[in-house]
Amino acid sequence: MSQFIYQQKQAWFSLKQKPSFVASVLITMGTTLGALLCILTLAYILIFKPLPYPEQSKLYTIEHNLIDAESRIDGRAFTYPNLMHLYQNQTVFSDAALLYYDARVLTSKNNQPTLSTTFVTPKWFELLNAKMVIGRSFEVTELMNTFNPVAVLSYDTWQKEFNLDPNILNKKVEFIGISYRIVGVIEKSFIEPQLLAKGLKTQVYLPWDYNSISEQNRKEWGNDDGNLTFIGKLGVNKTVKQINQSLTSLINDNWQKQVSGRKFFKDWSIGIKVHDFKSVILGDSENTIYLLLAGVIGLVLIACSNIANLFISRTAEQQRELAIHASVGATQKKLFYTILSQTGLLMLLSVICALVLANLGFYILQNFLSEQLPRVDELAINVFTLCSAIGCVVLFALFFAYLSSKMINYHALNLALQSSGKGTGIQVSKQTRKTLVITQVAIVTALVFVNIILFKDSIKTINQPSGFNIENMSHLVLGVSPAKKGEQDSRAAALLELRKLLLSQPEIEAVSQSTSPLMRFGTWALMQNVTDKRYTPGGKYIDHEYFKMIEQPLIEGDFFNQGDVQNNNPVMIVNDIFAKQLAPNGSALGMMFNGDMQVIGVVKGVQLPGQSNIRARAYYVTSYAKNMMMLKFKPGQDLSRTQVVALIKEASSQLTLFGYSSLNKSKEKMLFTEYTTAITSASLAILTIFLAAIGLYGILSYSTQMRQFEIGTRLAIGAQRNDLIKMIIKDNAPAILWGFITSFIILLFIFVGLSDVLITYINAQLLSILAITLFLIGFISLFACYWPLRTIINRPAIYALKGSD
Known part of the structure; x- marks a missing residue:
């Protein structure tokens, strides 16, 4: 030595x-x-490192594939009734939980922050060993259909929004008119599995009963939703192939019965695939x-x-x-x-x-x-x-x-x-x-x-050209409670008042009550009247100002007009990619779909940031009750978040600010x-x-x-x-x-x-x-x-x- x-x-x-x-x-x-x-x-x-969950090798999530008549996968997300049928009837998993990822405006705080929320069934906490630093997780009183308004906070939310208040269990959080009693805070060391998207962190957990799926979509067997998630712990000694076959049979047999009278879904089917947690998280x-x-x-x-x-x-x-x-x-x-x-x-x-x-x-x-x-x-x-x-x-x-x-x-x-x-x-x-x-x-x-x-x-x-202009534009998303029967008109009136107030501001050049061109397109089911041929293009709701605002060129036909929006006319505009699919050697103008839906225009297709190709798109007339707007500012002008919140409060007490962001910044984020x-x-x-x-x-x-x-x-x-x-x-x-x-x-x-x-x-x-x-x-x-x-x-x-x- x-x-x-x-x-x-x-x-x-x-x-x-x-x-x-x-x-x-x-x-x-x-x-x-x-x-x-x-x-x-x-x-x-x-x-190599195991996931930080008990029996992590037995934890699985499920991919729900909607397969069309040509055996192509049309969608990889659950429909609400299929998810519920699986949850209530499966025997493969010894324990299972449902999740719905969303975001809500915390109206009980003065600054009204938008928090990421996940609606879960009680077993979620047990499957992932999510321990509480204070209070409890969800229990039998929060099982499905109990409608007990309670909440569990993440440690980060407790720290940032409530300054680690030791009396947090005596507090409540309010989202769109519903007050939830805080019953627990998850410990700081808990690592949430990133099943939906990388980097997603839930700030507040709410009971499954309060998820934002509308009553109509809870009964719709054809509308899938990517935020719906099923997780379970394997309880049978079967191979993955056997499990896939068993669950596919369970879901597909029932689904076929439910859609048997709908021509659109003729020869369609459901396929189920299970994936272990690690493969889903790793991607x-x-x-x-x-x-x-x-x-x-x-x-x-x-x-x-x-x-x-x-x-x-x-x-x-x-x-x-x-x-x-x-x-x-x-x-x-x-x-x-x-x-x-x-x-x-x-x-x-x-x-x-x-x-x-x-x-x-x-x-x-x-x-x-x-x-x-x-x-x-x-x-x-x-x-x-x-x-x-x-x-x-x-x-x-x-x-x-x-x-x-x-x-x-x-x-x-x-x-x-x-x-x-x-x-x-x-x-x-x-x-x-x-x-x-x-x-x-x-x-x-x-x-x-x-x-x-x-x-x-x-x-x-x-640097690839997108085909549209978003300079000096911002996207505004409003927090609104789910509209009950008879409340659509009052919401539309509130949004029209807000639109009027926004247009009166000297900084604003134009307002469009439309979804941002950067936001993802939903999938729509269309059947051509004459041929019964089925299509599932990406769809988006827009108004008559949308195409002019973003300078997306018209190839043939017409744009929507104000009357189309006011009367909710059954018309749509397609991009040139979809038009070529509809009429390879002619024009798609005048084609009818789903009974009374008519194509009135064809626009040049746009390429979204980060995407390698231009896809088939269809645009539909929006409703004045839709809660999204695009704002175009005059050069060098802008409105702060505080100013926008003040205008929203002036327009209506039933509206809150959910999201407000520059489209250029959103584009940069997409290209991160x-x-x-x-x-x-x-x-x-x-x-x-x-x-x-x-x-x-x-x-x-x-x-x-x-x-x-x-x-x-x-x-x-x-x-x-x-x-x-x-x-x-x-x-x-x-x-x-x-x-x-x-x-x-x-x-x-x-x-x-x-x-x-x-x-x-x-x-x-x-x-x-x-x-x-x-x-x-x-x-x-x-x-x-x-x-x-x-x-x-x-x-x-x-x-x-x-x-x-």
């Missing part, structure tokens, strides 16, 4: 003499290892993780190559010190341990820096990528992270020590001690230098090529993944090129310095500068070429192994991207060949022959 401590002290004393060397190693390895530990921890949590993120791992491992390899150059130079500098050790009896093994004590200390310090940077990475992922990657809330330095860190210390310390020790010719050390050190010191073999060059070029070429592809594809998606990919890929490409430039310069500079006497001799006998430049380039060209060839092999394996993911990227443009990549790496390589040589050939030959600076 005393010998070990002595070696560490000596290593520390030696390293203190070279602060620039230490700083270079710590910055390079600390940064790259920090990224590696961050991504490794993320990969461990997503792929398609696994491929993203593998790509991130590949990128960060590539950076680590480049960093290792650069650090190897530093250690090679460091070992060369230490030749006299090592020679003294050898002269007093140090064996080759002891010399290895001497070097290992230095590499180990540096790697330990690097990993400490890496852990700090990894923790920063966790924060960035949790705050900026929670909607793109699942389970990021679980990211923290854990046993796996620490074990990985220790593994990195051991692996890289041994690697750099081995590499440095391989340079040592033990029997030549005494000669080095006796000489002046010129020309007889430690040298790196030509094969080692060639291997380092090949490694650098291969890794950097592959990484830069892939990152340029990702960057170019992201920029293309961000593309922006993130573009920034990340560009940053990685730049960092990769920077590290490669440093690495290649270090290797080729060392090679040139080793040939300094030879170059000086050539200069002395009359060699021209250009000839010497060509000689150095020619000598290094094979290694660079082999690096390119190796990178092609790496890329080939990547594209073959991930062909299903990367197929969209394979096109003729890859050749231009490849050319750009080869040019960049070739330029860096040529620069690394020329610049170290420049200092030798631009001075008299005598300096090179003397080995003088």
